[in-house]
Ligand code: FE
Ligand code: FE
């Protein structure tokens with residue numbers, strides 16, 4: 001069975017987002033834990049969480065993916081911004097324990113002029129401060145396009161972060177098809193080789209989720225502009241091969257394409273139609 005969904009707005013809470021998910025024939029969803037630009041967040045509505053958990057079980061939503069605000073920078077040169085990223089993520093992880101056993105994805109960060117090594121050190125330090133042995137949430141590093149000074153544009157950089165995290169079994173990776181393509185990994189013509197490289201450097205067992213996006217830019221562009229499925233440089237056929245690949249087909253796939261709900265429904269239907277039984 002294909003597990004697929006899309007990024008949806010959390011504004012009305014868990015139950016409402018789960019209902020939207022069912023409406024578009026999806027069986028998972030991604031959401032921002034808080035406004036990507038702001039930091040403030042309402043206390044969790046526990047009644048909403050409870051109705052969601054019951055509804056999700058009933059409707060075959062077995063996993064969901066939380067996404068940290070993308071403005072957080074765990075490797076900023078500014079100590080206060082690093083502390084802000086740490087405290088915000090720690091608070092997100094605390095809240096996510098109310099919906100246990102899911103994943104929390106974040107962008108490793110931008111080192112700006114400090115260099116990638118310092119960036120990696122700060123990111124791993126932060127993770128070592130916030131991960132807890134008792135947590136049930138798996139924290140995912142997202143593969144990045146390499147825009148500006150983003151850390152995580154190569155599998156090697158992600159591996160280095162993972163190597164420095166003490167509670168290693170709490171960590172995984174989310175592969176974004178647009179980002180790896182923009183980062184220079186040719187998933188159109190060499191998907192097998194890219195995944196073999198991922199396996200060799202990071203380990204496919206670390207891969208917990210896939211962001212399914214086309215890209216507005218050519219291979220290696222380091223831009224990070226998502227396109228709708230079939231409207232970019234990756235193309236529909238390559239993305240259909242991604243969801244069917246034996247190393248990936250069991251994973252949850254999340255569309256982050258520029259779409260309204262109907263557009264997402266069409267892309268989900270397209271992927272379901274082409275998913276080999
Ligand atoms: Fe992301
Ligand atoms: Fe993504």
Ligand code: ZN
Nearest residue numbers: 178179224226
């Ligand atoms: Zn992106």
